[in-house]
Amino acid sequence: MVLLILAACSGTGKGAVGARLRARNPALRLSVSHTTRAPRPGERDGVEYHFVDRPAFERAIEADGFLEWAEYAGNLYGTARATVDAARAAGHDLLFDVEVQGAANLKRAEPAAVSIFLLPPTWVELERRLRGRGTEDAARIQRRLATGRRELDAAPSFDYVVVNDVLDVAVAEVEGIYRSAGLRTPERVHVVDALRREAAAALRPGAEVAATAERAT
Numbered sequence: 001m002v003l004l005i006l007a008a009c010s011g012t013g014k015g016a017v018g019a020r021l022r023a024r025n026p027a028l029r030l031s032v033s034h035t036t037r038a039p040r041p042g043e044r045d046g047v048e049y050h051f052v053d054r055p056a057f058e059r060a061i062e063a064d065g066f067l068e069w070a071e072y073a074g075n076l077y078g079t080a081r082a083t084v085d086a087a088r089a090a091g092h093d094l095l096f097d098v099e100v101q102g103a104a105n106l107k108r109a110e111p112a113a114v115s116i117f118l119l120p121p122t123w124v125e126l127e128r129r130l131r132g133r134g135t136e137d138a139a140r141i142q143r144r145l146a147t148g149r150r151e152l153d154a155a156p157s158f159d160y161v162v163v164n165d166v167l168d169v170a171v172a173e174v175e176g177i178y179r180s181a182g183l184r185t186p187e188r189v190h191v192v193d194a195l196r197r198e199a200a201a202a203l204r205p206g207a208e209v210a211a212t213a214e215r216a217t
């Protein structure tokens with residue numbers, strides 16, 4: 001099971017990169033977070049987020065229901081333990097779209113997770129994308145940019161840094177990291193085991209004779 005953490009300053013393109021990556025890799029599912037933020041037009045409860053009110057979120061914190069949670073731009077966001085447990089039971093991979101503090105906390109909780117910091121090509125372009133998305137007013141955009149400046153400090157502690165300039169290139173680079181993560185030894189032990197079973201079976205008395213006879217026909 002691959003746990004892929006994608007973090008970035010808001011507006012960089014985590015959502016866009018993640019959506020394309022998931023469309024190309026059905027085994028990779030979005031870890032649907034809980035949030036107290038209001039849904040944006042088109043966002044559906046249970047798809048982009050589980051939208052909850054603050055008291056419900058705080059009750060879940062009290063009950064130790066979150067693997068990690070953070071306050072971001074005045075709202076609470078968190079990854080439910082149950083989300084990761086269910087993915088582990090089902091055997092699919094998870095993509096986490098989280099802010100920087102959440103990424104660090106996830107990595108602490110799940111050390112095998114692979115973390116990627118996505119960068120915009122320039123700060124001017126980041127501002128342009130945030131304005132162009134049209135989901136926040138000017139004051140909220142400034143707040144997200146100020147948070148983003150601080151978040152940049154954490155980039156060197158991530159496993160990978162990818163620049164989202166041309167979207168298709170960024171998706172290909174993140175996909176390369178995801179595919180490589182799936183080839184790490186713990187993910188491939190079953191392949192080794194299968195070959196070892198075959199090799200052991202080939203040692204059974206008569207197996208060599210049978211193989212020679214087969215080659216002769």
Ligand code: ADP
Binds near residue numbers: 165166
């Ligand atoms: P995040 O999830 O990091 O906040 P989004 O995925 O919502 O960012 O992207 C912010 C805006 O930038 C969106 O309008 C998106 O369509 C646009 N965008 C994302 N990646 C690129 C790119 N490589 N080139 C141009 N625009 C992009």
Ligand code: 5GP
Binds near residue numbers: 008034068100101
């Ligand atoms: P947005 O309001 O733009 O959807 O998200 C704001 C920020 O919260 C983004 O950086 C997003 O990645 C982050 N975020 C979303 N879900 C979670 C979560 O479960 N935990 C943490 N720590 N951050 C999250």
